[in-house]
Amino acid sequence: MNNFVMTLNRFIVESGRKYPEATGAFTSLLADIALAAKVISIQVNKAGLLDIFGGAGSENVFGEAQQKLDVSAHEAMVKSLRFGGACCAMVSEEDENIIDIPEKYPKGKYICCFDPLDGSSNIDVNVSIGTIFSIFRRVSPDNDPITDEDILQPGYSQVCSGYVIYGSSTMLVYTTGNGVHGFTFDPQYGSFILSHPKMVIPRRGNIVSANESNSNSWHEGLQRYLKHCKEPQPKTGKPMTSRYIGSLVADFHRNLLKGGVYLYPGDQKNPNGKLRLMYEANPLAFLVEQAGGRAITGKGRVMDVTPGSLHDRTPLIIGSKENVNEVEEYLKGKR
Numbered sequence: 001m002n003n004f005v006m007t008l009n010r011f012i013v014e015s016g017r018k019y020p021e022a023t024g025a026f027t028s029l030l031a032d033i034a035l036a037a038k039v040i041s042i043q044v045n046k047a048g049l050l051d052i053f054g055g056a057g058s059e060n061v062f063g064e065a066q067q068k069l070d071v072s073a074h075e076a077m078v079k080s081l082r083f084g085g086a087c088c089a090m091v092s093e094e095d096e097n098i099i100d101i102p103e104k105y106p107k108g109k110y111i112c113c114f115d116p117l118d119g120s121s122n123i124d125v126n127v128s129i130g131t132i133f134s135i136f137r138r139v140s141p142d143n144d145p146i147t148d149e150d151i152l153q154p155g156y157s158q159v160c161s162g163y164v165i166y167g168s169s170t171m172l173v174y175t176t177g178n179g180v181h182g183f184t185f186d187p188q189y190g191s192f193i194l195s196h197p198k199m200v201i202p203r204r205g206n207i208v209s210a211n212e213s214n215s216n217s218w219h220e221g222l223q224r225y226l227k228h229c230k231e232p233q234p235k236t237g238k239p240m241t242s243r244y245i246g247s248l249v250a251d252f253h254r255n256l257l258k259g260g261v262y263l264y265p266g267d268q269k270n271p272n273g274k275l276r277l278m279y280e281a282n283p284l285a286f287l288v289e290q291a292g293g294r295a296i297t298g299k300g301r302v303m304d305v306t307p308g309s310l311h312d313r314t315p316l317i318i319g320s321k322e323n324v325n326e327v328e329e330y331l332k333g334k335r
C-alpha cells in the first residue's frame with residue numbers, strides 16, 4: 001500500500017475521520033475549491049492564446065464571450081461553491097457586496113472569502129499568479145438570514161485557509177489548524193497529490209520582499225530596517241537577498257519554503273497599505289502561523305483584527321518568526 005498516492009480528497013476524508021461529528025460538508029467544500037482551481041488553472045494556461053483568438057469583449061473560437069481572467073476566475077469560484085451546497089455566503093475581491101446563495105441551491109454553514117486571481121497584473125508577462133481563500137463557520141443559527149457578524153469575523157476564527165499557485169506547476173496549499181500541507185496537481189491523475197506534508201517555515205531566512213520604490217514614504221523604522229538588510233548579517237556575513245515578484249501568493253509561497261519576510265506596510269497616503277484583510281492577509285496569516293511563522297500589521301497580530309467592512313485593507317509584515325520579530329523591533333524603535 002506504500003505506493004498508493006495520497007490525493008487531496010483522500011487526505012481530507014482521512015483527516016475528517018478523526019472528528020466523529022464531521023458531516024462531510026467541509027470535505028465537499030474543499031473539493032469544490034479544488035475543482036475551481038483546476039478550471040482557473042486551465043484558463044490561466046490559455047492566457048497567451050486569448051490575444052491570438054481575440055481580446056476581452058470579443059468572442060472566442062467556440063463563440064463564447066471572452067472575459068478578463070479576474071472575472072472568469074471569480075465565476076469559476078462562485079459557480080463551483082454554490083453548486084456544492086457547503087456555503088451560505090461568499091465574499092470575493094471581484095464583488096463589492098456579499099454573494100448570497102440563490103434559493104434553488106442548498107445552503108451549508110460555511111462562508112468562503114476569496115481573491116479569485118491574485119497578482120493578475122502579472123498574467124500578461126507569464127509570471128506566477130494565484131487564488132487565495134479563507135473559510136469561516138457562520139455564527140448565527142443555520143436557517144436565519146446572514147448577519148454582518150457572520151461575515152466580519154476576525155482571522156483567528158478561520159476554520160481553514162489556503163491558496164493555489166499557478167506556477168511552473170499548480171499547487172494547492174492549505175491549513176485547517178493542524179499544520180500546513182501542500183499538494184501538487186498531477187495532470188495525469190487529474191488530481192492534487194500530497195507533495196509537501198507538514199510544511200514548516202525556517203525560523204529565520206535571508207529573503208526580504210517588498211516594493212522598495214514606496215519606501216520613502218514608509219515609517220522611519222522600516223526605512224532603517226531596509227538599510228539593515230543591505231548590511232552584512234551577523235549569521236551569514238552577507239546582506240539579505242531582495243526578491244519581489246508582485247504576486248502576493250508567489251512571494252509568500254517562496255518565502256514559506258525558503259524563509260524570509262514580506263512587507264507591504266502602510267505609507268503616508270495609504271496608512272493601511274494595499275492588501276485586503278479578509279481574502280489576502282488573513283488566510284496567509286493563518287497559514288504562516290501554522291507553519292511556525294508570524295504575521296503582524298505593525299501594531300499587532302493580523303488575525304486579531306476585526307474587519308469593519310468586506311474590502312478593508314491592512315498593512316502586512318509576514319514570514320519567518322525571527323525576521324518578523326526583527327522588523328517589529330525596528331518599528332518600535334528598539335533598534
Ligand code: AHG
Nearest residue numbers: 115117118119120121211246247248
Ligand atoms: P490583485 O491582483 O488580486 O489585485 O493583487 C495584487 C496585489 C498582490 O498580489 C501584490 O503582492 C501586490 O498587489 C503588488 O502591489 P505593488 O504593485 O504595489 O507592489
Ligand code: MN
Nearest residue numbers: 115117118119
Ligand atoms: Mn490580490
Ligand code: MN
Nearest residue numbers: 093115117118
Ligand atoms: Mn485579485
